Amino acid sequence: MSEYLVNLKINDMSVSVPEGTTILDAARKLNFKIPTLCHHPDISVAGNCRVCVVEQKGARTLVASCATPVSEGMEIFTNSMKVRDARKNVIELLLSEHNADCTKCFKNGNCELQELASEYRVGDHVFIDLVKTSGVHTIDISSPAIQKDDSKCVRCQRCVRTCHEIQHVSALAVVGKGEHQRISTFLNKPMNEVVCTNCGQCINRCPTGALSERSYLDEVWDAINDETKHVIVQTAPAVRVALAEPLGFDPGNRVTHKMVSALKHIGFDSVLDTDFTADLTIMEEGTELLTRLKKVLVDGDTSVKLPMTTSCSPGWVKFIEHTYPSLLDNVSTCKSPQQMFGALAKTYYAQKKGLKAQDIVSVSIMPCTAKKYEADRPEMRDSGYKDVDYVLTTRELAMMIKQAGIDFESLPDMEYDRIMGDSTGAGVIFGATGGVMEAALRTAYEIVTGREVPFKNLDILPVRGFEGIREATVKIEGCTPEWNFLEGAELKCAIAHGLENAYQLMKAVYEGTAHYHFIEIMACPGGCLGGGGQPIPTNQEIRAKRAQAIYDEDKGLPIRKSHENPEVQQLYKEFLGQPLGHKSHTLLHTHYKGRQRY
Amino acid sequence: MKDKKLKKVDLIFENVECNAYEVLENTLKRDPDEIILDIIDSGLKGRGGAGFPTGLKWKFTKNEDSAVKYVICNADEGEPGTFKDREILSRVPLKIFVGMAICGYAIGAKEGFLYLRGEYNFLLKELNVILNDFNARIKSMGFDFTVSIKSGSGAYICGEESALFESMEGKRGEPRNKPPYPTVSGYNGKPTVINNVETLCHVTMISRLGAKQFKDMGTTDSRGSKVFSVSGDTPIAGIYELELGMTVQEFVDEFGDGDTKSVQVGGASGHCVPRKNFKDTIIGFEGIPTGGSMMLFNSSRSMYNVLHDYLEFFAEESCGQCTPCRVGCQQLLKGVEAVKRKERPPQYLDDLKKLAGTMKLASKCGLGQSVANPFISIVDNFREEMIY
Numbered sequence: 001m002s003e004y005l006v007n008l009k010i011n012d013m014s015v016s017v018p019e020g021t022t023i024l025d026a027a028r029k030l031n032f033k034i035p036t037l038c039h040h041p042d043i044s045v046a047g048n049c050r051v052c053v054v055e056q057k058g059a060r061t062l063v064a065s066c067a068t069p070v071s072e073g074m075e076i077f078t079n080s081m082k083v084r085d086a087r088k089n090v091i092e093l094l095l096s097e098h099n100a101d102c103t104k105c106f107k108n109g110n111c112e113l114q115e116l117a118s119e120y121r122v123g124d125h126v127f128i129d130l131v132k133t134s135g136v137h138t139i140d141i142s143s144p145a146i147q148k149d150d151s152k153c154v155r156c157q158r159c160v161r162t163c164h165e166i167q168h169v170s171a172l173a174v175v176g177k178g179e180h181q182r183i184s185t186f187l188n189k190p191m192n193e194v195v196c197t198n199c200g201q202c203i204n205r206c207p208t209g210a211l212s213e214r215s216y217l218d219e220v221w222d223a224i225n226d227e228t229k230h231v232i233v234q235t236a237p238a239v240r241v242a243l244a245e246p247l248g249f250d251p252g253n254r255v256t257h258k259m260v261s262a263l264k265h266i267g268f269d270s271v272l273d274t275d276f277t278a279d280l281t282i283m284e285e286g287t288e289l290l291t292r293l294k295k296v297l298v299d300g301d302t303s304v305k306l307p308m309t310t311s312c313s314p315g316w317v318k319f320i321e322h323t324y325p326s327l328l329d330n331v332s333t334c335k336s337p338q339q340m341f342g343a344l345a346k347t348y349y350a351q352k353k354g355l356k357a358q359d360i361v362s363v364s365i366m367p368c369t370a371k372k373y374e375a376d377r378p379e380m381r382d383s384g385y386k387d388v389d390y391v392l393t394t395r396e397l398a399m400m401i402k403q404a405g406i407d408f409e410s411l412p413d414m415e416y417d418r419i420m421g422d423s424t425g426a427g428v429i430f431g432a433t434g435g436v437m438e439a440a441l442r443t444a445y446e447i448v449t450g451r452e453v454p455f456k457n458l459d460i461l462p463v464r465g466f467e468g469i470r471e472a473t474v475k476i477e478g479c480t481p482e483w484n485f486l487e488g489a490e491l492k493c494a495i496a497h498g499l500e501n502a503y504q505l506m507k508a509v510y511e512g513t514a515h516y517h518f519i520e521i522m523a524c525p526g527g528c529l530g531g532g533g534q535p536i537p538t539n540q541e542i543r544a545k546r547a548q549a550i551y552d553e554d555k556g557l558p559i560r561k562s563h564e565n566p567e568v569q570q571l572y573k574e575f576l577g578q579p580l581g582h583k584s585h586t587l588l589h590t591h592y593k594g595r596q597r598y
Numbered sequence: 599m600k601d602k603k604l605k606k607v608d609l610i611f612e613n614v615e616c617n618a619y620e621v622l623e624n625t626l627k628r629d630p631d632e633i634i635l636d637i638i639d640s641g642l643k644g645r646g647g648a649g650f651p652t653g654l655k656w657k658f659t660k661n662e663d664s665a666v667k668y669v670i671c672n673a674d675e676g677e678p679g680t681f682k683d684r685e686i687l688s689r690v691p692l693k694i695f696v697g698m699a700i701c702g703y704a705i706g707a708k709e710g711f712l713y714l715r716g717e718y719n720f721l722l723k724e725l726n727v728i729l730n731d732f733n734a735r736i737k738s739m740g741f742d743f744t745v746s747i748k749s750g751s752g753a754y755i756c757g758e759e760s761a762l763f764e765s766m767e768g769k770r771g772e773p774r775n776k777p778p779y780p781t782v783s784g785y786n787g788k789p790t791v792i793n794n795v796e797t798l799c800h801v802t803m804i805s806r807l808g809a810k811q812f813k814d815m816g817t818t819d820s821r822g823s824k825v826f827s828v829s830g831d832t833p834i835a836g837i838y839e840l841e842l843g844m845t846v847q848e849f850v851d852e853f854g855d856g857d858t859k860s861v862q863v864g865g866a867s868g869h870c871v872p873r874k875n876f877k878d879t880i881i882g883f884e885g886i887p888t889g890g891s892m893m894l895f896n897s898s899r900s901m902y903n904v905l906h907d908y909l910e911f912f913a914e915e916s917c918g919q920c921t922p923c924r925v926g927c928q929q930l931l932k933g934v935e936a937v938k939r940k941e942r943p944p945q946y947l948d949d950l951k952k953l954a955g956t957m958k959l960a961s962k963c964g965l966g967q968s969v970a971n972p973f974i975s976i977v978d979n980f981r982e983e984m985i986y
Binding site: 045046048049051053062082085086089090093094096126127130133154176177178179181 | 915918936
């Protein structure tokens with residue numbers, strides 16, 4: 001932004017802002033609130049809902065404050081009668097094309113349109129109800145992850161911009177014009193047949209309930225109330241730093257042990273931690289990386305591909321299946337922590353607890369909507385059953401807690417159950433972009449050299465942060481004899497979060513202009529902490545607070561390296577044998593499927 | 599008593615005396631700033647309907663510091679009741695191309711595009727023949743400028759200049775936020791002059807005859823002549839070039855069938871002038887401006903049907919991007935239907951008028967903003983026809 005300051009008046013108050021600032025931002029500087037709907041800080045400006053119109057002295061029409069830059073001497077009125085009348089009319093219009101079925105809506109109480117309507121005391125009967133008169137709207141529930149209800153859509157196009165700009169997916173697009181304009185997919189195909197990665201970033205930015213996760217709350221409640229079932233639940237790392245938000249706390253609160261407490265209150269038979277299998281993932285994926293390096297560098301095996309990319313993010317996995325099917329051999333064969341957990345729950349856990357696999361209902365709480373899709377993949381039945389039965393988002397868990405009448409704040413702290421409840425700091429940081437890389441380096445470096453990574457307090461700061469694509473190089477020195485071939489080697493790593501960044505990085509790999517050994521990719525901005533199943537709203541400030549909470553959690557744990565997780569060590573001793581062993585291969589690894597670009 | 603103000607003119611279609619190439623050759627010898635001053639001095643305003651001073655548009659674009667600039671001829675003539683550009687494109691296309699080249703020379707552009715309405719693709723073959731010759735001739739004059747044609751796909755909204763750029767760039771034809779205006783950031787984000795077909799022909803004629811002859815015609819606010827598309831209840835429908843500044847009464851005297859009850863000036867997005875206002879309404883920028891469409895209705899016509907048709911058109915042709923236009927058009931349409939069917943009381947028309955007012959103030963582009971013109975003028979003047 002320019003250094004040059006522009007002077008203007010808003011509601012007769014003077015303000016100076018840098019050239020290029022919008023009227024909306026200038027007004028915010030003076031603490032004048034202008035309502036918005038199609039505006040979202042993570043994406044480009046559209047200026048199409050017209051809720052934010054303001055009066056500019058001398059102008060023929062009102063102007064959209066989100067889309068109009070300030071100019072010298074401008075005089076703006078944000079609350080004149082002309083503005084109020086027009087704004088109210090616009091909100092009435094939006095309501096007339098919106099299915100205001102609020103009480104049944106998942107977004108009830110957290111809906112931007114509802115908020116606007118109540119602020120302006122607008123009912124839905126001023127104009128003719130267009131949902132009823134032209135309503136051939138159907139709800140698309142074809143996807144196991146994302147539900148699309150056009151009758152609630154107000155055409156703000158936030159989802160379209162998100163899918164295109166942040167995710168480079170463009171599964172959603174505007175089709176038709178005028179009265180027929182709506183948000184649709186390629187050839188109006190159902191959501192499960194298109195290029196959608198199920199990341200749910202569209203849901204995070206939908207101002208109404210038009211896009212939401214497919215909810216499995218009722219199924220989970222039924223399982224809990226079924227006495228013949230042993231219902232276990234795993235909680236992903238990023239859930240603990242965001243769950244507090246929909247329960248009335250500020251972003252950045254860590255509520256790990258209250259969450260455990262709440263899950264026990266709700267009635268889960270065993271409350272376990274996905275961090276456990278995050279640590280396990282590091283063991284498998286770290287070993288896979290070292291094995292790949294050995295095969296390429298020592299054995300000269302050309303069938304083994306480098307760089308190896310992570311595979312924890314199911315949105316990313318589906319993205320590369322569509323976008324670069326020729327690079328699928330570069331993706332680690334490791335299942336995600338959720339699915340490793342699921343496969344072990346119905347084998348190892350069942351065995352240890354003396355339970356029959358068919359009596360176990362395996363539930364996971366995820367910051368993610370793509371996890372719902374992942375759990376549904378046909379590849380994810382290696383236990384002989386559906387490895388993970390139901391996936392709930394952070395938002396759904398918050399709703400469950402509310403439904404159960406739990407006063408979250410007064411809950412006592414409780415510990416995870418055993419077994420598969422142990423976690424390390426390395427498992428926790430999976431929730432932030434760069435976290436898998438950091439956890440992997442902490443372990444791999446130690447396997448190869450017998451020493452800790454050469455970073456103060458184990459904090460590998462170069463891989464942290466929010467820059468879209470980050471690079472780091474770790475020089476390996478002092479190898480143990482077994483890994484001598486890596487002596488002096490520089491391990492080149494890259495990290496990308498958000499699929500647009502992932503696309504840019506993988507494009508460079510595809511074109512042969514980028515030379516890395518290991519790449520971490522998370523589909524969502526900020527990593528899982530910014531996942532499509534996380535509390536709404538989302539923005540950079542909120543994501544940064546959640547990231548801080550994750551690193552604080554890591555710092556506070558006694559064990560911070562995956563290979564030191566005692567339950568993981570026990571698992572290898574009693575059940576798996578060794579990383580990449582036969583049992584691991586059957587239960588913990590998978591394969592991918594090339595898909596087409598639509 | 600002054601002379602009758604309605605005067606037929608023949609500048610656009612007369613071809614005999616205008617050797618367009620000669621005009622171009624002579625103009626290319628002049629100083630670009632002088633050319634622009636001439637156009638400003640002539641008082642020429644855009645003939646597409648909005649009426650922005652052409653010379654100023656050129657001056658703003660020339661002043662932009664950019665290696666790449668464009669000239670675009672807007673031939674997406676889609677306003678209901680307008681068909682004059684089709685005639686110009688068929689009969690005197692060279693005048694358009696020469697006008698574009700003069701503009702390109704004046705502002706420092708090397709490329710020009712003619713954005714042709716999809717429905718006019720039948721003209722493409724002939725236009726390209728003339729264009730090939732034109733591009734070669736212009737090179738031989740030592741001026742580095744090329745014109746090519748891009749076809750639209752039949753959306754009314756793409757006649758809106760920024761939606762037209764989007765369409766040319768291969769995107770969905772939706773208007774952009776303004777500012778920035780095309781003179782700063784138009785096609786491909788570069789400074790762009792976009793002029794109507796007829797405007798560019800006037801440029802050629804002003805270059806040939808001088809600014810004075812043009813300026814001497816019309817009124818202070820509306821200089822020169824204008825090509826009108828006359829249709830509806832008239833025995834002599836067709837294309838007429840008339841000096842600006844006449845009243846609707848004078849127009850009706852010439853073209854009406856003796857029973858004219860209203861004239862829709864400026865097409866579906868224009869204003870309806872009822873008989874009682876014929877004498878007091880000037881056709882021009884001081885009165886009611888028009889892109890050329892003049893539709894006459896006699897007493898056998900239902901103004902409800904007229905309005906209903908217009909609203910159906912807008913509900914269909916709105917790009918659907920902004921709320922006031924997308925939903926507003928549907929509400930106006932369904933609203934007048936509901937009043938007609940007695941499902942809503944006549945007073946609901948006042949709510950709808952208020953809504954039309956909001957659309958005028960809050961819509962993103964000229965389409966949504968102008969729906970209020972026909973709506974309010976027809977409902978106000980023919981309210982009883984809306985109700986009974």
